[in-house]
Amino acid sequence: GYTNPSRAKTAAGMLRYAGNDVVAVLDSGEAGKTAQALLNAGGDTPVVTSVKDAGEANTLMIGVAPTVGKLPSPMRRHVLEAIQHGWTIESGLHDFLCDDEEFAAAARDSGAVLKDYRKNTERDVAMRQGLRAECLRLHTVGHDCSVGKMAAAIELARGLESGGVGTKFVATGQTGMMIEGDGLPIDAVVGDFISGAAEKLVLENQHHEAVVVEGQGSITHPCYAGVTLG
């Protein structure tokens, strides 16, 4: 029942930018529909109601990013079932799957891999040193959450690349990381080290002609201004 564009932001982003790798969308309340109908992305990708209907899938991605970062309780049994099938579970929640005793025990039994994208041990402070002047650094900003900072960054990076400019999309959130395969979860870094983590991402990628850094939150948002400025 969470499969709509505002609640399932991660799922929609995956379908839009990595849709070829998606076998099915799992939502126990929306059987028989297509991803396109629910999420405006993903074309004919089918919506299934349980893990066992997902055919050749071997990975379950948790497609929501709720404000407090907890797993919605209706999803719990699907996650557990996928773990018991030995799938890889990819999660961007603040509550880590591998810290959940039931999930961790099931994963030990089945050999399933629990991948928590927000788990990090960042401990670097920004030094403002070594930036390469020849690398064009672009950063997307917005005046609220969920307004398309990540999508704009990806489109910009792909546009530059297709125009012949060697460009890297620098992911700073869990969905961007799932799509790009690297990056850091800036909003899950301990306060003192937010700027250091952001700087490290730029330094690691500045061998490209251009980097497009995904923006986080909004400087005018009362919840997330700290994350944005870091």
Added chain:
Amino acid sequence: GYTNPSRAKTAAGMLRYAGNDVVAVLDSGEAGKTAQALLNAGGDTPVVTSVKDAGEANTLMIGVAPTVGKLPSPMRRHVLEAIQHGWTIESGLHDFLCDDEEFAAAARDSGAVLKDYRKNTERDVAMRQGLRAECLRLHTVGHDCSVGKMAAAIELARGLESGGVGTKFVATGQTGMMIEGDGLPIDAVVGDFISGAAEKLVLENQHHEAVVVEGQGSITHPCYAGVTLG
């Protein structure tokens, strides 16, 4: 060798605002001096070179707050000795004492308590609800680290209190917390929850006539702007 006002900011703050509880200052390179001579605070409080010279002390506070939050290696043996004596160790470092295997094992043997002020599990998001209009909220800010935001906040709170205004100093850093006995380590909270933690501190204390909230970092500081704004 760390006992000077710029490196031992925590020690100086403790001596200035909770000096009656301090038996001695520990620095293996500064025997025989007074706290006043090294830190401009603490009067005749003696400087000793080892835990066993600290008389009736039963608590070791780590008096430094280095940028990366690690324990300076010369201090390691003193901390270990104090643990072996069964003392309470109070630390504001980002690297937690209780995660250090050698310290944790020694504490299990001696019964010593390891208190990591920066350890926290804050998971609340700011909601901007329920603020009491009659409570005067004051916040100290500054254009750099170590310019006296905490000291200004404490002086302001004590001044208001002595002028008859019921006032609470709201500590947001480890030194303020050690002095006041409560508060939250804002710079050690995960990014998404910085604003929520700050708001919670205000809500918990707004039954006072006034609250003075200690500022953190500086909005113009490249390392800590994220912490400041949150």
